[in-house]
Structures are given as C-alpha cells and as structure tokens.
Amino acid sequence: MKLTTSIAKELWTNRAYYLMALPGLLLLIAFAYLPYPGMLIAFKNFNPIQGIFGSPWSGFDNFKFLFSNDDILRITFNTFWINANQILWGTILAVVFAILLNEIKNNAVKKWFQSILFLPYFFSFVIVGKLILLIFANENGLANGLIQIFHGMPKEWYAVPEYWVKIIVSAGVWKNVGYSVIIYLAAITSINDEMMEAASLDGASRIQKIRYIMLPNLIPTIITLTLLAIGKIFFGDFALIYAIVENNGLLYPTTDVIETYIYRALINGGQEYGMITAIGLYQSILGFIVVLGSNWLVKRYDKDYSLF
Amino acid sequence: MKIKFGWLDLLIYLVFIVFALVTLVPFTLAIMVSFSAESSVAMHGYKFIPEQFSLDAYKMIFQDSMVFNAYKVTIFVTVAGTFVSLLFSSLLGYMMSVQKVKYRNIIAFLIFIPIVFSAGLVPWYIVVSNVLHLKNTVWALILPLAISPFNVFLLRNYYKSISPALAESAEIDGAGPWYTFYKIMIPLSKPILATVGLFASLGYWNDFTTSLWLIDDRKLFTVQFLLYRINSMIAYMSQHANMSAVLLPSETIVFAMFLITIGPIILVYPYVQKYFVKGIMIGSVKG
Numbered sequence A: 001m002k003l004t005t006s007i008a009k010e011l012w013t014n015r016a017y018y019l020m021a022l023p024g025l026l027l028l029i030a031f032a033y034l035p036y037p038g039m040l041i042a043f044k045n046f047n048p049i050q051g052i053f054g055s056p057w058s059g060f061d062n063f064k065f066l067f068s069n070d071d072i073l074r075i076t077f078n079t080f081w082i083n084a085n086q087i088l089w090g091t092i093l094a095v096v097f098a099i100l101l102n103e104i105k106n107n108a109v110k111k112w113f114q115s116i117l118f119l120p121y122f123f124s125f126v127i128v129g130k131l132i133l134l135i136f137a138n139e140n141g142l143a144n145g146l147i148q149i150f151h152g153m154p155k156e157w158y159a160v161p162e163y164w165v166k167i168i169v170s171a172g173v174w175k176n177v178g179y180s181v182i183i184y185l186a187a188i189t190s191i192n193d194e195m196m197e198a199a200s201l202d203g204a205s206r207i208q209k210i211r212y213i214m215l216p217n218l219i220p221t222i223i224t225l226t227l228l229a230i231g232k233i234f235f236g237d238f239a240l241i242y243a244i245v246e247n248n249g250l251l252y253p254t255t256d257v258i259e260t261y262i263y264r265a266l267i268n269g270g271q272e273y274g275m276i277t278a279i280g281l282y283q284s285i286l287g288f289i290v291v292l293g294s295n296w297l298v299k300r301y302d303k304d305y306s307l308f
Numbered sequence B: 001m002k003i004k005f006g007w008l009d010l011l012i013y014l015v016f017i018v019f020a021l022v023t024l025v026p027f028t029l030a031i032m033v034s035f036s037a038e039s040s041v042a043m044h045g046y047k048f049i050p051e052q053f054s055l056d057a058y059k060m061i062f063q064d065s066m067v068f069n070a071y072k073v074t075i076f077v078t079v080a081g082t083f084v085s086l087l088f089s090s091l092l093g094y095m096m097s098v099q100k101v102k103y104r105n106i107i108a109f110l111i112f113i114p115i116v117f118s119a120g121l122v123p124w125y126i127v128v129s130n131v132l133h134l135k136n137t138v139w140a141l142i143l144p145l146a147i148s149p150f151n152v153f154l155l156r157n158y159y160k161s162i163s164p165a166l167a168e169s170a171e172i173d174g175a176g177p178w179y180t181f182y183k184i185m186i187p188l189s190k191p192i193l194a195t196v197g198l199f200a201s202l203g204y205w206n207d208f209t210t211s212l213w214l215i216d217d218r219k220l221f222t223v224q225f226l227l228y229r230i231n232s233m234i235a236y237m238s239q240h241a242n243m244s245a246v247l248l249p250s251e252t253i254v255f256a257m258f259l260i261t262i263g264p265i266i267l268v269y270p271y272v273q274k275y276f277v278k279g280i281m282i283g284s285v286k287g
Helices: A002-013 A015-033 A036-043 A061-068 A071-103 A107-122 A125-136 A142-149 A161-189 A193-201 A206-230 A238-245 A249-255 A258-267 A273-301 B007-034 B038-044 B056-063 B066-097 B104-116 B121-131 B139-145 B149-161 B164-172 B177-188 B190-206 B209-214 B223-239 B241-245 B250-273 B276-283
Strands: none
Touching: A002 A015, A015 B066, A015 B104, A015 B121, A015 B139, A015 B177, A036 A061, A036 A273, A036 B121, A061 A273, A071 A107, A071 A161, A071 A206, A071 A249, A071 A258, A071 B007, A107 A161, A107 B007, A107 B190, A107 B250, A125 A142, A125 A161, A125 A238, A125 B007, A125 B223, A125 B250, A142 B007, A161 A206, A161 A238, A161 A249, A193 A206, A206 A273, A238 A249, A238 A258, A258 A273, A273 B104, A273 B121, B007 B250, B038 B250, B056 B066, B056 B250, B066 B104, B066 B139, B066 B149, B066 B177, B066 B190, B066 B223, B104 B149, B121 B209, B139 B190, B139 B209, B149 B190, B164 B177, B177 B190, B190 B250, B209 B223, B223 B250
C-alpha cells in the first residue's frame, strides 16, 4: 500500500515530466511492445481467422520443421558473416577516417572531405544496387572495362557467389561509414585539449599522439557502438542485400540472409506465419545471447565500458 | 602560425581522394547515363560522356502525374515525420535527463529493451495492419519510424550536459517544466536537434521497406518506393523479353529517378552541416 502511494506521489509531483514522455512511450509501446505477444505464433499452428490467441498450440513443431532443413544453417551463417564483416571493417574504417579527418588543418578541405564521406549515406538502397550494377555489369560495367584496359578476361560477376560477400560488405561500409565517422569525430573533438598540448610540449609526434591519446579515448565509443551493432548481428540488412542481389538465385549460396529468405517465403504466397515467427524468435534470442555475452566480456575487462 | 605539410598530410589527402573517387565516379556516371539516349546506352554501354544526349527519361517520368504525387507524399511524410520524431524524441530525452524525476532510468530501460530484443516481422506486421489498422494509410509511413532509441539517447545525453542550474533558476522565477523546455531547452539544443533531425529526415526520405510491407495504394507511393517499383518492373519486362520490343527508356529512367530522389537532399545538406559535429559531440559523451 505504502509503495503504491509513493509511486502515485512521484507520478503526481512530476506529472509534467511523465506527460512529456507519454507520446514517445506510446509509440514505442505500439510498435515495439504490442508485437511481443505475437511471438506466441511461433508455438502455434497459426491461422489468421482464429487469430493469435485462438489458433491451436503446436508446441515446438515450427522449430522442428525449421531446423529439419539445411537452409536455416546457411542463411544464419550468411547473416552472421556479412554483418560481422560489416561491423569489423565499418569500425576500423570509421575510426581511421575520423582520426585522419581530425588531422587535416585546412578547414575548407576538411569540410569537403567530410561531406564526401557522408554523401553515400544519402543514397537510397535501390540506388546503391544500381550503382553496383554500373560497376559490375557483365557487359559495359566499369570493372570489366578496367579489366579489359589491362587486357584481362572480363568476369561474369553476377554469376559467381564468391565475390558477393565482399561486394555487399564494401557497399554497406561505404554507405554507412560517414555516419559513424561523425560520431567518432565528435568523440575526438571532446578529448581534452590540454592533454594534447601537454603531449606536444613533451615532444610527442603526431603518430604518438594518435596512438597514446586519441585511440584510448575512442575506446568507450567504439565499444558502445559495437555492442549495439552486435545486438543486430543476426538480423540481415534486408534493404541493402535485396537491392543488390534482387532475385538473382545464382548468388543465394553466399548472400541469402534470414530476411531475404523470409521475404521470398511471404511473397511466394507462403502462409507459414508460424515458421517465420519462429525464425524471428530464434534471431532475437541469438542476438540477445550474443549481446549479453559480449557485454559480460566487456564488463570483465572494464566495468565502465559495459552497456548495462 | 605556419602549418607544416608533411608526408602524413600527403597520405591523409590521398586516402580521402581515393574515397572521393570511389564515390564520385559511379555518381557522375549514373547522372550521365540519365541524360543519355536509351538506344545509345543499349549499343555503347554506360559512358561518361553521353554518345547521344537526351532528356527522354526525364520527359517520360514527368509525363506521368505519379511522380508529382509521389513527391507530395514523400515531402509530407518527411516533414511530418521529422517533426513528430523530433518533438517526441526530444521530450523523451529531456525528461530522462532531469535528475529529480525518480523513474527516469526505468523509462530509459524501457527504451533500451527493443534495441536488443525485437518481436520480429510477423508479429509487427499483424499489430500494424490488424490492431492499429495502419495498412495503406500515410501514418504507416510516419509512426513506426518516429522513435529511434539511438536518437533518444543522443538527445538525453545532450540535455544531461546542460547545467541543471539553468532549469532550476527558471523554476524559481516561476516557469513550469513545459515552459522551461520550450523557452530554454529547445533553443539550447539546436545543434543536436539539427543532427537528429537530419538523421530522421534521411530515414524517412530513403525508406522503402515500410512501403514494401504496408502500402499497395498507388496514391501513397513515395519516390523511393516508386523507384523500387519501376526498377522491378523493368527487371520483370526484361525477363519477358518480347514485352520490351519497343525500346522504353528503361535503364536511363532508373538513373533519372536517382537524381530525382537525391536532388532535394543535397540542396538541404549544406544548411544542416554546420550544426553537425557540434551536436553529436555533446550528445555522444557517454553517460
């Protein structure tokens, strides 16, 4: 009783603040929390007429069916592998670009380079897909043109799945690097000037300052962003991959991720809601475990750096 | 002050020039193709200098009222969405930064959970279409994207960095929380609002997957979704070769749509850029 009155009292005293949170929270509840009960579909033989709660239970049948075919392993691996590469290369490049950008003393040049780094972030995925086509088209593509200049054999890019993990990862990194660069650049700018000056006075070279002051100061930001990205490591970047691969079945062995697989299942008139929800649950649980695990590792290394 | 230009600077310039080339070469080529005649593209391939200059692709696009309508939808969605997103996110971020609000961390946790654990596509789709009945409404394009937890945390950290003494003295002078937010916090947080606003508006402008799931009504197509549809229609036609016996400006039209979708953003960018680093700088300090 006492607890409820103290809660009520707090809510009343600061009612204006809780009211401020209300619209945003309502949207979050509507689009993130309301779907949670729908995850029950994974354990049901779902049909739309009886609805989520009315449909008969099916236990783990959806999961059994899911793991009985080889596709799930392949698409899980592809999803993980493409994302892991994107996180790794995306972070390395963003940190390097941010540090280099910070080293440029001419402000006009700096602004130009920053704009160009950010330009691909403006491109929609459909366009990224078309630009990739401009480069790798079997006929007339820039890549084959370049190969021919050096008298090499033109390649059938769109027929060889082995190339495409690299191409998709590069396209993803290229598109998104500007966004992370801005965040890292901000973290660099917030490094104490006095520390840098003191290092200069002690005769530290630019490289030494980067190595011993900037990098250590960037680590918290790197860890936070990486942990957040790892939470999504089992969720494929549908827009990017679908825009590049479209329905080119030749490339599925390496590029088919969980999302593109689900999309095809739905588009081809599949009514396998139970199974698709089971995949979603499987992704969320895997992601959750990986985040908890990596957060635990970070916490062991340094408590201040962990997310929670 | 004399600035030395050493080998490190040379290396730095080289790195960025390479990146610039990787970005600008395909970009320029795309624009050039959009101004080429379809027949010359079909015959000679993609060329940096059009073999035969032509505005056919643009004529074809603007002949159809669809693109104007798509622009209208996109502009409405982007403007309304960015506004809703900024308003609700900044209110949320601000309330979480106020020390005397006891349950602010519970709310932060509520916002954090969906980042690491999401319900998945099917439950989301069922809620949006069958519970909220947003399918084929313009709100389907606005509301689901409005609250980005990442942006909310950027905003919260920014408000945290503003001295609480400011709000306290306003309160002593009789200002309520809403008045303080409107008159003091909004003006002080312009840099982060500009940054988050740009991210939000880009998100809305470039979104086509939401349309993929929730929009069939042609009146609600956005430019990005229209581009996607044109692109897949052309792919469909080229697979069924006899349909494209007449040479439609198919390749060129996609690249013309490119310029059409990206033009407005590039025009707006310079006005926002100056706030950029400053906004994130204060927002991203870990807290």
